[in-house]
Amino acid sequence: MTTTNLAETYRDAAYTQLVRVGKALGNSSRLKLLNNLVQGPKTVEELAKTVGLSVGTASKNLRLLKQVGLVRVERRGNYVVYDLASTQVPQVLSLLIDVSEQALPELRALEQQLSAQRPPLPQLSITDITRELATSQPYLIDLRPADEYQVAHLPGAHNFPYDQIMQRLAEIPRDQELVVYCRGRMCGYSEMIGQQLKDQGYQVQIFQMTVWEWQQAQAQ
Incomplete structure (x- = not known):
């Protein structure tokens, strides 16, 4: 040959x-x-x-x-x-979402539909959330189940699983700005729960990236 x-x-x-x-x-x-x-x-x-x-x-x-x-x-x-x-593997998944968001208007349209009926909530980038953690110290809400929270979470985050949070509003301070996050960009709970919290009178921002993506950015 x-x-x-x-x-x-x-x-x-x-x-x-x-x-x-x-x-x-x-x-x-x-x-x-x-x-x-x-x-x-x-x-x-x-x-x-x-x-x-x-x-x-x-x-x-x-x-x-x-x-x-x-x-x-x-x-x-x-x-x-x-x-x-x-x-x-999570690097591949994150890159696949990045490429799909840039290439597919259909995916961007789906993301916009989550907040189509009302003004969208402010979204924080990894740089934004890192700066806020170092300065303003917002009240972070992790919407994932307890076992996922225990594996890893953003510094100082409080665990309010998405299927429990509306029954636990009394535990959430009203004098602090909230930052809500869940499982990343393919999970709609941060937007949905964030809007419900806003309807209850809270000041809310959302972080749509995963804890893993934030950790990788800090390691660089």
Whole structure:
């Protein structure tokens, strides 16, 4: 085999392997599973409930993700726990959202629909939230479930899971500006809950990035 043929054979075989990963990512359920694993390790049952799949369907999709090295699995007693295989996986997800927001007006339109009926809430960038944490010290509200909050959260954040917060308004100070965040740009809860808090008379800003994205920015 000539050097040219060897290089072309390698190229074609290498692209075939890339396609395996691309196919694994080309499914909304698997993307949702990966995005939830950015928040921390979870059992199959927890992932199925969060994403809205049956346990069997979630397991099937997780096995496909494992086959291409995007997730890893560990048995803890009677539970099977999945985690992201490396820190490069959330980097890929974040970049995919970046590219999609720039390339797809349909995605931008979906984001705008969350606040279409009223003026949008102020949104903080990673630079903004870092500056506010260092200066004005807003009251941060983490809307994720307690287990995700315990894995990692923004400094000083208070955990009010999105399905509990409206029953716990008495715990939230009215003399501080609120910053609300959840699971990132693909999660609409920060906008929805933020608007509900604004309707209750609170001053609210939202942070739409993930805790992981904020942590990576601080490490650079």
